[in-house]
Amino acid sequence: MLAQTLHPQGTIVALETSAGSHLGLAIRDSACPYSAGVFSCFCVEVEVESMDKAGNFIGWLHIEGVNLSVALVENALSKVHFTAERSSYYKTLVSAEETARQRKEKLWANYEEKPKEEVAQFTEEKERVAKYRAVYVTEITDGLHFYAQDVETGTKLEGLMESMRGEIATQPPVEGSFSPRRGDFCIAKFADGEWYRARVEKLESPAKVHVFYIDYGN
Numbered sequence: 001m002l003a004q005t006l007h008p009q010g011t012i013v014a015l016e017t018s019a020g021s022h023l024g025l026a027i028r029d030s031a032c033p034y035s036a037g038v039f040s041c042f043c044v045e046v047e048v049e050s051m052d053k054a055g056n057f058i059g060w061l062h063i064e065g066v067n068l069s070v071a072l073v074e075n076a077l078s079k080v081h082f083t084a085e086r087s088s089y090y091k092t093l094v095s096a097e098e099t100a101r102q103r104k105e106k107l108w109a110n111y112e113e114k115p116k117e118e119v120a121q122f123t124e125e126k127e128r129v130a131k132y133r134a135v136y137v138t139e140i141t142d143g144l145h146f147y148a149q150d151v152e153t154g155t156k157l158e159g160l161m162e163s164m165r166g167e168i169a170t171q172p173p174v175e176g177s178f179s180p181r182r183g184d185f186c187i188a189k190f191a192d193g194e195w196y197r198a199r200v201e202k203l204e205s206p207a208k209v210h211v212f213y214i215d216y217g218n
Contacts, residue, residue, distance in 0.1 A: 049087065060089065073097050076106035139217035147217025157215060161196070168195055180209050188213070 048059040061068040067089060072078035074096035084090045101108045135148035149157065164187065173187075180186065180200045188198040188211045202210035212218075 067092070069093065070096050074100055076100040076103065076108050079107060138215075141217075149215070164197070165195055185214075186211070 042063050045062040046057075046059055047062060048057045050058045052058055069078070070089065070092055073080060073093055080090075080093045080097045084093050087093075100106075101111055104111055134151040136151055136154065137146055137148045139147040168187070178186065180203060182200050182203060184200045186198055186200060187195045190196050190213065196213050197215055198211035198213050200209060201212050204210070
């Protein structure tokens with residue numbers, strides 16, 4: 001038995017087939033004369049590779065440097081079996097099969113090449129580099145989240161607060177002139193009596209509004 005090939009039933013390579021198909025019968029009728037014409041009445045060399053469960057030798061048939069398994073595959077009369085991966089002839093068989101497949105004849109007459117899947121390109125992430133900054137923690141919540149101000153830019157915030165409060169002192173807010181809505185940014189007076197920047201979070205009534213002080217996290 002020839003090793004590492006698949007062939008339509010009835011040929012001398014008796015392995016898996018598409019039994020009963022018209023294509024299988026046609027290939028059978030082509031493979032038998034081909035094998036007989038190449039190897040009949042010649043001295044051949046048999047290379048035994050292994051043995052099956054029934055005690056039959058499995059190997060390769062050579063004549064004048066021609067490997068019958070490779071020749072059958074190359075002429076689209078046989079396919080490479082997955083067990084060929086263990087053989088020293090595997091690369092030769094795969095190359096022969098690819099050549100036959102491109103010709104699209106005999107066994108490969110109805111072959112359609114599957115579209116290649118696109119492989120997403122992933123860029124390797126660079127190692128994270130720690131960058132420390134000095135901050136002033138202004139609020140720590142129950143969920144262990146915290147809010148902080150950048151010490152380096154703290155003077156800019158102080159300057160903004162002084163400017164804002166100076167403008168409020170010269171032009172005090174008129175009661176009822178602002179109708180708050182959730183998500184609006186505004187200024188609101190804190191418990192210390194000073195004005196701070198804020199965002200409207202909830203409206204309970206026209207006289208009671210919940211705000212979030214955006215510069216301090218409370």
